[in-house]
Amino acid sequence: MLSKDAHAYTFDELVYATLGRMDRVKRNEHKGFDYAALVRQMRKYFDIVEVSGHPFGFLPARLCFSIGIIAKPKQASTSADMKASGAT
DSSP: OOSSSTTOOOHHHHHHHHTTOGGGSOOBTTBTOOHHHHHHHHTTTEEEEEEEEESOTTSOGGGSSEEEEEEEEOOOOOHHHHHHHTOO
């Protein structure tokens, strides 16, 4: 481990996290949080408008300390929409 802290990353975990492979990092509360998986889950229910890194928005989100997600609810399909698309 890189330190004796319970949230410390092993060398391998640090490499995986840097490469965006959070599925390979053992979860421990915040450690190993995979925002990309959260965004994938959110897409089922929301239209994702933007995902940005904070506090350094000019960097890719995976290189930032935290992320912001702007989303709006998906529009419910109406019966008219379904008829127009040919769905039954």
